[in-house]
Amino acid sequence: MMSTNLLYSLTGLVLFALGLYALIVCSHLLRKILASNIMSSGVFLMLVSTAYRAGNGKIDPVPHAMVLTGIVVSVSATALALVLACRVQETSNVTLVREEYQHDTSGA
Amino acid sequence: MLIFDADAWIICPIVFPLAASIFFFLSRRTGPVAAPVAALATGVSIIILLRQLLLFGPRHYYIGGWQAPLGITLRFDGPAVLMLAMTGLTGIGITLYARGYFSFRIAAPKRVGRHERQERFFWPLWMMLWAAMNGLFLSSDIFNLYVTMELVSIAAVALAALSGKPASQIAAIRYLLVSFLGSLSYLLGVVFLYKTYGILDLDMLQDIAGAAPGTRVALALITIGLLLKTALFPMHFWLPPAHANALAPVSAILSGLVVKGSFYLLFRFWFEVFSGAISIGALNMLGILGAGAILWGALQAMRQQRLKLLVAYSTVSQLGYLFIAFPLASLEGNMKVWGAVIFMAMAHACAKSAMFMAAGTIYLHIGHDRINELVGIRAYLPVTALAYAIAGVNLMGLPPSGGFIAKWLLLSASFNSMQWWWGVVVMVGSLLASVYVYRVVCQLFIIPEGYTIKKQYPRSHLLEWPAFTLALISLLLGLFAPYPLHILTIGSSNVATIIPGGPP
Amino acid sequence: MVAEMTYIMAGFDMLLVATLLWLAWRLLSTPDIFKAVVLFICFGLVMALAWVRLRAPDVALAEAAIGAGITGPLFLAALRRMERLSKEERRLDFEEDRDADHSPGKV
Amino acid sequence: MLTTAPAKYRRKRIDPLVVLVFFLLAGVTAMLGRTICIMPQQMPGLENEVARHLHNSGVASPVTAVLLNFRGYDTLLEVMVLFLAVLGVWSLTRATFVGYMGDVSPVQLAMVRLLAPFMFLVAAYLVWQGSHLAGGAFQGGAVLGGAGVLMLITDLPWLPMVPARPLRCGLALGPVVFLSVALGCLIWSGGFLVYPLQAAAFLLVLIEAACALSIGLTLAALFVGGRPYGELMEEQPYEGGSGQGDE
Numbered sequence: 028m029m030s031t032n033l034l035y036s037l038t039g040l041v042l043f044a045l046g047l048y049a050l051i052v053c054s055h056l057l058r059k060i061l062a063s064n065i066m067s068s069g070v071f072l073m074l075v076s077t078a079y080r081a082g083n084g085k086i087d088p089v090p091h092a093m094v095l096t097g098i099v100v101s102v103s104a105t106a107l108a109l110v111l112a113c114r115v116q117e118t119s120n121v122t123l124v125r126e127e128y129q130h131d132t133s134g135a
Numbered sequence: 136m137l138i139f140d141a142d143a144w145i146i147c148p149i150v151f152p153l154a155a156s157i158f159f160f161l162s163r164r165t166g167p168v169a170a171p172v173a174a175l176a177t178g179v180s181i182i183i184l185l186r187q188l189l190l191f192g193p194r195h196y197y198i199g200g201w202q203a204p205l206g207i208t209l210r211f212d213g214p215a216v217l218m219l220a221m222t223g224l225t226g227i228g229i230t231l232y233a234r235g236y237f238s239f240r241i242a243a244p245k246r247v248g249r250h251e252r253q254e255r256f257f258w259p260l261w262m263m264l265w266a267a268m269n270g271l272f273l274s275s276d277i278f279n280l281y282v283t284m285e286l287v288s289i290a291a292v293a294l295a296a297l298s299g300k301p302a303s304q305i306a307a308i309r310y311l312l313v314s315f316l317g318s319l320s321y322l323l324g325v326v327f328l329y330k331t332y333g334i335l336d337l338d339m340l341q342d343i344a345g346a347a348p349g350t351r352v353a354l355a356l357i358t359i360g361l362l363l364k365t366a367l368f369p370m371h372f373w374l375p376p377a378h379a380n381a382l383a384p385v386s387a388i389l390s391g392l393v394v395k396g397s398f399y400l401l402f403r404f405w406f407e408v409f410s411g412a413i414s415i416g417a418l419n420m421l422g423i424l425g426a427g428a429i430l431w432g433a434l435q436a437m438r439q440q441r442l443k444l445l446v447a448y449s450t451v452s453q454l455g456y457l458f459i460a461f462p463l464a465s466l467e468g469n470m471k472v473w474g475a476v477i478f479m480a481m482a483h484a485c486a487k488s489a490m491f492m493a494a495g496t497i498y499l500h501i502g503h504d505r506i507n508e509l510v511g512i513r514a515y516l517p518v519t520a521l522a523y524a525i526a527g528v529n530l531m532g533l534p535p536s537g538g539f540i541a542k543w544l545l546l547s548a549s550f551n552s553m554q555w556w557w558g559v560v561v562m563v564g565s566l567l568a569s570v571y572v573y574r575v576v577c578q579l580f581i582i583p584e585g586y587t588i589k590k591q592y593p594r595s596h597l598l599e600w601p602a603f604t605l606a607l608i609s610l611l612l613g614l615f616a617p618y619p620l621h622i623l624t625i626g627s628s629n630v631a632t633i634i635p636g637g638p639p
Numbered sequence: 640m641v642a643e644m645t646y647i648m649a650g651f652d653m654l655l656v657a658t659l660l661w662l663a664w665r666l667l668s669t670p671d672i673f674k675a676v677v678l679f680i681c682f683g684l685v686m687a688l689a690w691v692r693l694r695a696p697d698v699a700l701a702e703a704a705i706g707a708g709i710t711g712p713l714f715l716a717a718l719r720r721m722e723r724l725s726k727e728e729r730r731l732d733f734e735e736d737r738d739a740d741h742s743p744g745k746v
Numbered sequence: 747m748l749t750t751a752p753a754k755y756r757r758k759r760i761d762p763l764v765v766l767v768f769f770l771l772a773g774v775t776a777m778l779g780r781t782i783c784i785m786p787q788q789m790p791g792l793e794n795e796v797a798r799h800l801h802n803s804g805v806a807s808p809v810t811a812v813l814l815n816f817r818g819y820d821t822l823l824e825v826m827v828l829f830l831a832v833l834g835v836w837s838l839t840r841a842t843f844v845g846y847m848g849d850v851s852p853v854q855l856a857m858v859r860l861l862a863p864f865m866f867l868v869a870a871y872l873v874w875q876g877s878h879l880a881g882g883a884f885q886g887g888a889v890l891g892g893a894g895v896l897m898l899i900t901d902l903p904w905l906p907m908v909p910a911r912p913l914r915c916g917l918a919l920g921p922v923v924f925l926s927v928a929l930g931c932l933i934w935s936g937g938f939l940v941y942p943l944q945a946a947a948f949l950l951v952l953i954e955a956a957c958a959l960s961i962g963l964t965l966a967a968l969f970v971g972g973r974p975y976g977e978l979m980e981e982q983p984y985e986g987g988s989g990q991g992d993e
Contacts, residue, residue, distance in 0.1 A: 334792070
């Protein structure tokens with residue numbers, strides 16, 4: 028049977044790959060930023076799963092601290108990216124929109 | 136007990152600009168006055184570090200007094216101090232130039248509010264960037280390196296977008312996404328390393344890292360991440376727009392300094408930490424990409440119509456030389472190639488900053504940077520034109536410039552190790568560089584018949600002389616080559632260790 | 640008893656992982672950005688569950704507070720701003736300043 | 747029409763490059779996954795090191811000890827990253843968000859009035875709890891930031907009037923306190939971030955409280971997404987966000 032560490036590590040890896048794929052393929056800036064957030068979640072999941080010990084083993088706190096730091100860093104980068112994305116849309120007449128915006132027409 | 140440990144100087148290059156950054160954020164008007172002071176203080180602390188290195192040799196500094204596997208270690212040795220010195224020298228020049236640049240623009244009667252705002256945010260951002268760069272060169276902990284790299288890239292992106300032009304903002308968000316991707320790839324590599332070895336300290340990793348499967352994967356991920364940030368040839372697409380569309384002092388910072396940070400790490404990872412895990416094929420791969428960068432960057436630079444884009448593409452090209460060193464290092468012994476790389480980085484930092492500053496000065500004075508219309512700049516910006524030409528000499532690699540020494544070391548390494556083809560690439564690259572440098576210098580220095588100066592702005596010494604001085608330094612670097620090479624040999628072996636304050 | 644617990648835990652793990660992956664896939668593939676952002680907030684909350692499962696309560700707290708409290712609203716605010724801006728002009732092709740960049744590449 | 751056009755557009759976009767990227771990524775992921783599978787699981791990390799030194803750290807929670815003491819330098823830089831994010835956001839644009847949500851129902855207003863003080867309490871509790879259980883400066887700060895966001899979206903009338911200088915001081919409080927303590931340690935016990943043993947607990951709580959406050963403010967400021975009105979009051983008139991910069 029697959030160990031918990033392995034299961035979550037692989038999930039993290041798949042999340043990373045999913046995010047990377049979307050980052051490359053999608054064209055909407057918000058989607059790209061979402062994708063990079065998914066990627067960082069994947070990396071953090073791998074990191075924390077490294078620290079996990081089955082049973083009552085002692086948990087390694089260093090990866091937890093690293094992930095906390097990483098979350099802060101990714102929030103900062105995300106915030107900057109979002110504001111920048113809005114500015115890009117505002118100043119250059121580039122609507123970086125290939126997907127539709129309407130909430131009600133997404134069924135297509 | 137009040138003991139101020141002499142070793143504590145190692146944190147000063149990080150703490151001084153950091154404190155300056157916060158201070159400039161809090162009090163808006165002090166930036167232009169206090170920034171040169173902060174830059175000088177940082178420079179002095181780097182000189183003291185250099186002196187300590189010469190007197191006592193390389194050191195480790197355990198932050199918080201916690202020994203390596205638990206705490207974070209700072210380390211200074213020859214290469215690190217040389218990179219610090221490079222950053223310091225260029226940084227002081229850029230600080231002075233930026234002061235002249237912003238006061239010139241604020242003095243111009245239009246869009247004063249915008250320029251004041253730009254200056255106000257420039258100082259804290261630049262100081263933060265500088266602190267992070269210094270932290271990057273000194274840190275010896277792979278996760279701490281991730282945090283400092285993020286600091287560097289967020290500050291760099293904010294600076295790149297500072298000009299407010301639409302093109303610069305598109306370039307900035309691209310830059311941000313790419314460098315975020317690079318950081319994540321690096322972090323994934325760190326995760327693999329931690330999974331394999333359970334430690335984060337570079338020196339300890341160096342001792343135990345073998346060719347375990349996790350190590351190779353980690354090295355590959357870290358390399359890809361750092362290559363994205365360094366903008367090696369196929370991954371260079373974000374660099375020219377970001378560097379060319381920024382404000383002139385920012386272009387100088389980005390092109391001269393920021394790309395060197397991730398390159399330095401890359402070199403350190405490959406030749407110190409994981410020298411046991413790398414293969415010849417991978418080294419040659421990097422060399423080939425470097426060769427591609429040299430040729431492609433130079434060809435692109437040759438066909439640009441705008442001066443700043445030309446200079447930015449020449450950065451792509453010059454970065455390639457740094458990667459040519461990789462395949463050579465494997466056969467020729469690390470020291471010589473380290474010398475070439477460090478020389479290349481230092482000379483390029485000074486020369487490229489000088490070039491961007493000169494381009495910025497020209498832009499400020501004539502309002503555009505279309506190369507074909509730059510005729511006769513020499514007539515009213517003689518110092519700037521000369522600075523551009525001298526920096527160009529360095530890019531071409533003519534003696535006695537630092538670029539010449541670097542290329543000489545690369546050439547001799549390539550012929551000694553029977554890999555002459557790298558030498559050929561270096562020479563072809565230099566030829567192409569001379570074409571694109573000459574193309575601009577020609578325009579700057581030719582004064583056609585009946586040429587009259589249309590606009591006469593007041594000349595600003597702070598705009599002209601820092602660029603000239605940096606260009607001159609890059610030129611004279613070659614004459615004083617033995618000195619940096621000696622410092623470089625104070626390498627990473629037999630590092631003396633000192634624990635400040637002892638573990639509590 | 641112990642064995643049963645292990646099976647329950649394994650089932651829970653599987654469910655959690657599947658939910659995470661499904662949410663990630665949905666939020667990256669749904670054509671509606673607003674829905675994607677909402678799914679992203681859900682993703683953050685499920686992630687917090689995963690942190691609890693991996694015995695990382697600090698990270699779980701941070702993720703819950705950040706994902707639901709900060710990142711989600713940040714995205715929503717950005718989306719709102721963009722929507723307001725894009726109402727004026729809507730173009731489907733991506734075209735940018737030609738002289739800013741000659742090299743092909745992705746954003 | 748509107749519903750069909752984008753769908754058609756999407757269908758057209760499946761090009762060979764995307765397929766190539768997909769297979770390349772799938773291959774690389776499979777390789778990485780294989781590496782993870784053959785790597786030893788549950789390798790010992792640094793937990794024993796941390797446990798050995800925990801009693802010297804001044805706090806009982808291992809994660810907080812790592813964050814603020816053993817790897818305090820990382821956290822110092824992390825606080826700087828947040829500070830830098832605000833700097834960057836403010837340098838980009840001015841605030842556009844405040845005042846744009848509109849339409850606040852009285853129910854929402856009442857709820858925020860109830861909820862915000864409660865969230866402040868929770869934040870304070872999290873910071874205090876951080877020394878021995880899960881929680882700490884960052885979690886507390888995040889809750890504070892959440893409270894700030896709530897207040898911002900309900901359009902409390904006094905919020906845009908926050909004057910610039912106190913706001914800046916609040917944003918810089920965490921970095922300043924952290925840096926000063928680190929430098930104070932340099933003088934007091936001879937090493938950067940070497941907390942004197944007897945004062946470690948107090949110093950850590952001080953840092954946590956200051957950082958939590960700053961982080962909360964920072965996150966709220968990031969949500970506002972630009973220079974707030976107080977900042978703008980101090981500036982020269984601002985000529986439009988758009989238009990070509992002259993360099």
